[in-house]
Amino acid sequence: MVSSVRPSATALAQMIGGWQGRPGPAYRGLAAAIRQSVLDGRLAIGARLPAERELSRALGVSRTTVAGAYSALRDDGWLASRRGSGSVVTAGSGSFYDSGLVPVRRPADPEADIIDLTTAGRAAPDDLLDAAIDRAVDRMRGLYRTDGYFPLGVPELREAIAARYVAAGVETSADQILVTNGAQHGFSLALGDLTHALDRVIVESPTYPMALDLIRHTGRVPSPVGLLPDNDQPWMHDLLRSAFRQSAASTAFLMPDFQNPTGALMDAETRALVMQLSEESGTVVMVDESFRLMALEERTLPPPMSYFDARNSGVSIGSLSKPVWGGLRIGWVRAGSAVVGRLGVARALGDMSGPLLDQLIAVEMMPDLDAAARRQAARMRENFDVLRAALAQQAPSWEVIRPAGGATVWVRLPQAVATDAARLAPRHGVLIVPGTRFGPDGTMDNYLRIPLTPQTERLRAAIPRIVTAVQAAEATDVPARVAGWLT
Amino acid sequence: MVSSVRPSATALAQMIGGWQGRPGPAYRGLAAAIRQSVLDGRLAIGARLPAERELSRALGVSRTTVAGAYSALRDDGWLASRRGSGSVVTAGSGSFYDSGLVPVRRPADPEADIIDLTTAGRAAPDDLLDAAIDRAVDRMRGLYRTDGYFPLGVPELREAIAARYVAAGVETSADQILVTNGAQHGFSLALGDLTHALDRVIVESPTYPMALDLIRHTGRVPSPVGLLPDNDQPWMHDLLRSAFRQSAASTAFLMPDFQNPTGALMDAETRALVMQLSEESGTVVMVDESFRLMALEERTLPPPMSYFDARNSGVSIGSLSKPVWGGLRIGWVRAGSAVVGRLGVARALGDMSGPLLDQLIAVEMMPDLDAAARRQAARMRENFDVLRAALAQQAPSWEVIRPAGGATVWVRLPQAVATDAARLAPRHGVLIVPGTRFGPDGTMDNYLRIPLTPQTERLRAAIPRIVTAVQAAEATDVPARVAGWLT
Numbered sequence: 001m002v003s004s005v006r007p008s009a010t011a012l013a014q015m016i017g018g019w020q021g022r023p024g025p026a027y028r029g030l031a032a033a034i035r036q037s038v039l040d041g042r043l044a045i046g047a048r049l050p051a052e053r054e055l056s057r058a059l060g061v062s063r064t065t066v067a068g069a070y071s072a073l074r075d076d077g078w079l080a081s082r083r084g085s086g087s088v089v090t091a092g093s094g095s096f097y098d099s100g101l102v103p104v105r106r107p108a109d110p111e112a113d114i115i116d117l118t119t120a121g122r123a124a125p126d127d128l129l130d131a132a133i134d135r136a137v138d139r140m141r142g143l144y145r146t147d148g149y150f151p152l153g154v155p156e157l158r159e160a161i162a163a164r165y166v167a168a169g170v171e172t173s174a175d176q177i178l179v180t181n182g183a184q185h186g187f188s189l190a191l192g193d194l195t196h197a198l199d200r201v202i203v204e205s206p207t208y209p210m211a212l213d214l215i216r217h218t219g220r221v222p223s224p225v226g227l228l229p230d231n232d233q234p235w236m237h238d239l240l241r242s243a244f245r246q247s248a249a250s251t252a253f254l255m256p257d258f259q260n261p262t263g264a265l266m267d268a269e270t271r272a273l274v275m276q277l278s279e280e281s282g283t284v285v286m287v288d289e290s291f292r293l294m295a296l297e298e299r300t301l302p303p304p305m306s307y308f309d310a311r312n313s314g315v316s317i318g319s320l321s322k323p324v325w326g327g328l329r330i331g332w333v334r335a336g337s338a339v340v341g342r343l344g345v346a347r348a349l350g351d352m353s354g355p356l357l358d359q360l361i362a363v364e365m366m367p368d369l370d371a372a373a374r375r376q377a378a379r380m381r382e383n384f385d386v387l388r389a390a391l392a393q394q395a396p397s398w399e400v401i402r403p404a405g406g407a408t409v410w411v412r413l414p415q416a417v418a419t420d421a422a423r424l425a426p427r428h429g430v431l432i433v434p435g436t437r438f439g440p441d442g443t444m445d446n447y448l449r450i451p452l453t454p455q456t457e458r459l460r461a462a463i464p465r466i467v468t469a470v471q472a473a474e475a476t477d478v479p480a481r482v483a484g485w486l487t
Numbered sequence: 488m489v490s491s492v493r494p495s496a497t498a499l500a501q502m503i504g505g506w507q508g509r510p511g512p513a514y515r516g517l518a519a520a521i522r523q524s525v526l527d528g529r530l531a532i533g534a535r536l537p538a539e540r541e542l543s544r545a546l547g548v549s550r551t552t553v554a555g556a557y558s559a560l561r562d563d564g565w566l567a568s569r570r571g572s573g574s575v576v577t578a579g580s581g582s583f584y585d586s587g588l589v590p591v592r593r594p595a596d597p598e599a600d601i602i603d604l605t606t607a608g609r610a611a612p613d614d615l616l617d618a619a620i621d622r623a624v625d626r627m628r629g630l631y632r633t634d635g636y637f638p639l640g641v642p643e644l645r646e647a648i649a650a651r652y653v654a655a656g657v658e659t660s661a662d663q664i665l666v667t668n669g670a671q672h673g674f675s676l677a678l679g680d681l682t683h684a685l686d687r688v689i690v691e692s693p694t695y696p697m698a699l700d701l702i703r704h705t706g707r708v709p710s711p712v713g714l715l716p717d718n719d720q721p722w723m724h725d726l727l728r729s730a731f732r733q734s735a736a737s738t739a740f741l742m743p744d745f746q747n748p749t750g751a752l753m754d755a756e757t758r759a760l761v762m763q764l765s766e767e768s769g770t771v772v773m774v775d776e777s778f779r780l781m782a783l784e785e786r787t788l789p790p791p792m793s794y795f796d797a798r799n800s801g802v803s804i805g806s807l808s809k810p811v812w813g814g815l816r817i818g819w820v821r822a823g824s825a826v827v828g829r830l831g832v833a834r835a836l837g838d839m840s841g842p843l844l845d846q847l848i849a850v851e852m853m854p855d856l857d858a859a860a861r862r863q864a865a866r867m868r869e870n871f872d873v874l875r876a877a878l879a880q881q882a883p884s885w886e887v888i889r890p891a892g893g894a895t896v897w898v899r900l901p902q903a904v905a906t907d908a909a910r911l912a913p914r915h916g917v918l919i920v921p922g923t924r925f926g927p928d929g930t931m932d933n934y935l936r937i938p939l940t941p942q943t944e945r946l947r948a949a950i951p952r953i954v955t956a957v958q959a960a961e962a963t964d965v966p967a968r969v970a971g972w973l974t
Contacts, residue, residue: 121634129631133844137620140814144616147608147940148814181668185838214836327627327635327843349701351672355842356814357620453634 005225006246007043009050009058011238015042015228026061027068034069035078038089038443041205042226045441049079049087115462116431120260120407120451124325125372132364139360151348152340153179153332154359160366161318161332170306175337178344181329181354183290183319184210187253189343189350190315190333194284195220195250202243202252202283204235206410206438206447208260211253211288222440223247229412231264231404237273244277251284256305258291261438261449262410263403265295268302275308285309290319290331293373295405296381312336320362322407323373329355330362380407383452383459390463395470409450410435413470416445420473421466428472430465492712493733494530496537496545498725502529502715513548514555521556522565525576525930528692529713532928536566536574602949603918607747607894607938611812612859619851626847638835639827640666640819641846647853648805648819657793662824665831668816668841670777670806671697674740676830676837677802677820681771682707682737689730689739689770691722693897693925693934695747698740698775709927710734716899718751718891724760731764738771743792745778748925748936749897750890752782755789762795772796777806777818780860782892783868799823807849809894810860816842817849867894870939870946877950882957896937897922900957903932907960908953915959917952 007015012034019033020026037043049055052070056063070087073079080090152158158174165172180186195201197219203212205224215222225243227234243249254274256266266274278285287305295301306316312335319331333343365372387409388400399412413421418434425432435447448470454462494502499521506520507513524530536542539557543550557574560566567577639645645661652659667673682688684706690699692711702709712730714721730736741761743753753761765772774792782788793803799822806818820830852859874896875887886899900908905921912919922934935957941949 119634119636121636123633124631124635126628126631130628133624137624141613141617143814144611144613144812146610146814147606148611148812149606149608181838181842182840184836188837210836210839217833217836325631325635326840327630327633329838329840329842346704349671349697349704350675350837351668351816352697353669353813353816355668355816355845357844357848358842361844 005044005047005223005239006242007047007050008238008242009054011236012043012050012055013058014236015226025068026065027072030059030061030065030069031072031078034073037226038078038441041224041435041439041441041444041447042228043089044205044224044226045089045443047089049089051086114426114429114431115454115458115465117451117454117462117466118431118433120453121326122322122376122407122453123455124327125375128365128368128372129325129361132361132368135364136357136360139363140357143356148356149353150179150356150359151353152344153177153354154356154363156363157330157359157366160363161334164366164369165304165306165334168307169303172306172334173337176312176334176340178333178335178340178347179354179359180331180333180347181351182321182326182331183288183317184214184331185329185347186315186317186319186331186333187211187286187288188214189346190286190317190335191215191218191220191251191253192346193339193342194286194315199251200247200249202247202249202254203440204254204259205440206261206435206444207253207440208255208288209433209437212438212440215253223249224440227259227262227264229262229399229401229410231262231401233267233270234259234262234264235266235270237270240270240273240277244274244281244283247283249283251286252278253286253288254305255288255291257289257301258294258403258405260288260291260406261408262401263296263406263408265404266302271302271305271308275305275314278309278313279311285314286317287314288317290317290322291406292318293323293370294377294380294407296377296384296403298374306334315339320365320369323369323376324362324365328358328361330358377405379456380452383454383456384409386456386460387450387452387463390460391467394464394467403452407451407453409452411448411450413446413448415474417470417473418445418448420476421448421470424472424476425466425469428465428469430462430469432466432469492531492534492710492726493729494534494537495725495729496541498723499530499537499542500545501723502713512555513552514559517546517548517552517556518559518565521560524713525565525928528711528922528926528928528931528934529715530576531692531711531713532576532930534576536576538573601913601916601918602941602945602952604938604941604949604953605918605920607940608813609809609863609894609940610942611814612862615852615855615859616812616848619848619855622851623844623847626850627844630843635843636840637666637843637846638840639831640664640841641843641850643850644817644846644853647850648821651853651856652791652793652821655794656790659793659821660824663799663821663827665820665822665827665834666841666846667818667820667834668838669808669813669818670775670804671701671818672816672834673802673804673806673818673820674698674773674775675701676833677773677804677822678702678705678707678738678740679833680826680829681773681802686738687734687736689734689736689741690927691741691746692927693748693922693931694740694927695742695775696920696924699925699927702740710736711927714746714749714751716749716886716888716897718749718888720754720757721746721749721751722753722757724757727757727760727764731761731768731770734770736770738773739765740773740775741792742775742778744776744788745781745890745892747775747778747893748895749888750783750893750895752891753789758789758792758795762792762801765796765800766798772801773804774801775804777804777809778893779805780810780857781864781867781894783864783871783890785861793821802826807852807856810856810863811852815845815848817845864892866943867939870941870943871896873943873947874937874939874950877947878954881951881954890939894938894940896939898935898937900933900935902961904957904960905932905935907963908935908957911959911963912953912956915952915956917949917956919953919956
């Protein structure tokens with residue numbers, strides 16, 4: 001696969017910065033740095049590398065060094081030369097392409113002491129939820145005489161969601177809101193409406209595995225844009241430009257606040273750029289804002305993506321699963337009213353209408369939403385501090401990337417053994433997800449995603465188990481590069 | 488479109504029985520009877536008529552009469568001669584092909600006195616629901632510490648649903664049950680899993696409009712099998728045989744108990760035939776059993792379709808929307824466990840998990856399900872008696888087909904004016920659905936579906952309005968054969 005991503009020499013130099021400290025000949029060091037960028041997902045499979053002369057100029061090294069590095073990468077199966085395409089990144093000989101199956105979990109064995117860190121779902125905020133349920137049941141009694149169907153959502157909830165966008169500075173009417181059964185439902189409806197089979201969908205790499213799975217399951221093709229592994233400014237403008245201009249993708253799926261799994265926050269300038277690129281290219285931008293209320297520290301956020309979308313061309317997806325609870329199936333889509341009408345037809349054809357009681361509970365929760373989210377964010381912060389301190393002590397060579405928000409931490413391992421570690425983890429009493437699940441190309445085997453949602457004591461207990469699993473993987477020669485890492 | 492339906496001469500003679508009483512020349516009477524069979528959906532667009540000689544023999548009329556009738560039908564656009572296909576039924580010059588849009592209803596104008604009879608949704612059984620909610624909320628508190636996700640359904644509910652099949656004589660384990668957000672959700676998942684775009688799906692004609700809409704929306708092609716307009720034995724074995732043997736349909740969607748809109752009940756012999764045809768042809772049978780508990784009179788039902796499906800090859804779809812309430816989004820699919828696993832992956836990719844509180848309410852409602860259904864059935868019976876008596880008096884020429892069960896009545900009008908009547912109905916204070924919505928070919932314009940779910944007084948008040956709308960349609964020369972009959 002030749003993707004349209006074509007990093008400039010400057011962008012590639014930025015991606016692999018720091019490679020010159022490596023031991024051995026320069027060309028080998030450069031090759032290792034480029035391979036590492038592929039493995040951790042910054043550099044997409046299919047990306048075209050800059051010409052040797054340009055890269056040598058950008059790096060300030062001899063052209064012989066670059067030629068030697070490209071040649072070594074070619075020998076090891078990491079680069080292919082294609083007529084008219086130059087040097088194209090390939091998967092390497094050992095790459096693992098995940099089967100794409102959703103981990104529909106077996107009910108946990110209560111006898112086994114296994115801590116499940118495969119999802120970032122949270123526990124419910126008991127007191128807030130209890131009070132909302134009582135009021136919602138009263139409200140629902142007033143609707144017993146109706147047939148209970150509201151395919152677009154209960155009007156009060158659509159109004160309340162629209163009002164939140166208005167409060168964030170984005171003009172929004174209730175007919176621009178479709179209430180869904182959570183964020184995944186909104187993404188599924190939008191993807192079905194805005195794309196066809198074989199369309200390319202620009203995604204961040206790493207990105208949310210269930211989004212990737214859905215893109216593949218429906219015959220769409222993910223077109224990855226690598227993120228830098230630091231949360232200062234991980235979206236590289238250069239890569240975004242080339243992705244929107246050259247991929248002919250019908251849509252893009254991005255998580256500006258906050259990115260899953262990295263927890264990064266997209267700055268206002270990048271948001272404006274994305275919407276400008278969308279307007280130029282016609283690529284429709286879908287953003288998942290499920291984590292928007294979950295800043296790790298209290299801060300002023302950039303306006304939501306829809307603020308930069310004067311034409312109302314894009315789709316914004318939200319959810320109560322993160323600030324409240326996944327047991328409530330409440331999410332929404334904000335879009336132009338014509339798109340919302342079309343999505344409403346698709347939703348009615350798919351499952352008629354959403355759960356009425358959940359919607360009424362959501363109506364009751366809306367005034368408490370910020371408070372519920374702040375409480376949850378405080379717990380994330382506490383858990384992050386616990387995780388960072390424990391890993392600093394138990395696994396000092398791991399790089400813990402501080403999330404700006406969200407519910408997960410993206411941890412970089414010194415070796416690409418995450419798939420092996422995940423396979424071995426159950427023996428050590430923990431279930432973890434390897435970085436490969438988050439990359440469309442099966443790369444990023446040197447990353448783990450660790451959720452911040454467990455009870456603090458559970459998380460604390462899990463950490464030595466994770467460390468042991470990774471050490472066991474490092475010590476084994478047998479690769480676990482087979483499907484079914486969860487078994 | 489040439490469908491593969493090819494009624495035998497005997498079957499066609501049965502369909503048009505009683506035509507010989509018509510005034511005028513015999514060939515005209517025969518042509519009118521055949522045209523009527525097309526208009527009311529018994530004879531599908533695309534069906535191939537028997538050769539003239541065979542039909543003349545089956546009817547006991549001269550071959551000249553049959554030739555004259557075919558010729559008249561050809562002149563009026565109801566038949567086309569296709570090389571190699573013989574005489575194929577076409578749509579006639581005035582046929583209306585519905586736009587296929589789901590009627591996503593606008594919120595009713597509380598100022599306007601308009602009775603909405605477009606859906607057969609019911610009001611909630613207050614007392615039973617209230618008690619179940621209280622217990623379910625307690626149950627849910629026990630799950631607050633989990634993330635709330637059960638993609639396949641809450642285990643207790645899967646067990647309880649499986650137990651109902653076992654009680655009906657069908658061996659079923661909980662891993663053969665997927666809990667869905669209602670019957671439409673189950674159908675949508677099964678259709679997505681078992682069919683591809685451009686596949687044919689055998690449907691009854693008339694059938695449920697949202698099923699037709701979904702089949703079309705997803706690029707599948709409905710392949711209709713006409714039902715006889717009486718509820719004694721409306722499924723013609725001859726037509727079923729030719730549909731399964733000759734259509735190359737990947738799937739069939741049937742409603743054996745009870746059929747929507749006709750309210751017919753499929754007998755055990757026909758069920759056995761359907762599953763035998765499924766085994767022979769490889770066409771997978773999907774049945775919607777949502778109305779199974781809603782027999783108009785208490786009676787012993789034939790075993791459910793799955794009883795005749797020893798190979799567990801088919802899919803059975805159920806729902807609490809009819810016996811309980813559509814405001815609860817609870818339905819299910821029963822299938823082989825491998826199919827359930829695949830549907831579970833698709834459901835997780837589509838919306839992650841169903842509403843937890845609704846599922847727990849359903850767990851609590853299960854022991855009361857038969858009682859709730861009996862109560863609702865008694866109301867249907869009462870409403871049917873009201874409807875039949877009122878129409879006998881106000882519109883004696885209408886034929887009210889007694890449903891064996893379900894929530895709707897299929898009413899045959901003397902003229903094909905249902906689309907016009909539905910367009911005029913709001914002016915007369917009522918919303919109705921014309922028969923054309925229930926036929927894949929836009930035929931059946933001489934039928935209306937009237938729901939039995941409204942409050943009895945509302946239904947009583949609606950009847951003269953419907954009659955007036957139909958009379959107004961009969962009196963007008965302007966056809967309403969344009970899209971958007973609901974405006």
